[in-house]
Amino acid sequence: MSDDFNFAAPAFKPDDALQRLRRELGGLGLVERAGRFERRGTPIARAAVDGDALRAARVKRPSRTSPEWQERLLHSSADVRDFVADLKKQLAQWSDRDD
Numbered sequence: 001m002s003d004d005f006n007f008a009a010p011a012f013k014p015d016d017a018l019q020r021l022r023r024e025l026g027g028l029g030l031v032e033r034a035g036r037f038e039r040r041g042t043p044i045a046r047a048a049v050d051g052d053a054l055r056a057a058r059v060k061r062p063s064r065t066s067p068e069w070q071e072r073l074l075h076s077s078a079d080v081r082d083f084v085a086d087l088k089k090q091l092a093q094w095s096d097r098d099d
Contacts, residue, residue: 012076014049021047021054024084028091043067045087054080058087062094 022032030037030044037045042064047056054074059067074080 010077012052014052014054017054017074017077017080018047018049021056021080021084025087028084028088039091044091056080056083058083058090 025037025045025047026032030039032038035046035048036043037047039062042062043059044062045056045058046069047054049055050073052075055071056074057069057071060070061068072079072083074083
């Protein structure tokens with residue numbers, strides 16, 4: 001009996017991943033408006049399908065006037081989970097005065 005297991009990761013479907021990401025960001029209390037996810041009117045994240053990946057970004061620090069975006073290209077479900085986990089951690093660190 002061979003110990004070689006060749007499991008292929010399921011194909012990444014960016015449209016499905018975007019829907020999951022929308023649900024997860026909504027679960028974090030963010031509201032989607034025009035492709036951006038906001039907290040109390042302040043942009044926090046954005047995401048869109050870009051070919052066979054998702055182009056996602058979060059702000060370095062909440063700002064209503066000119067947010068500085070940190071972009072990431074998400075190629076797998078693991079990338080999406082990491083993006084959400086990172087954003088969740090940042091949301092916990094930002095206080096109400098950062099909005």
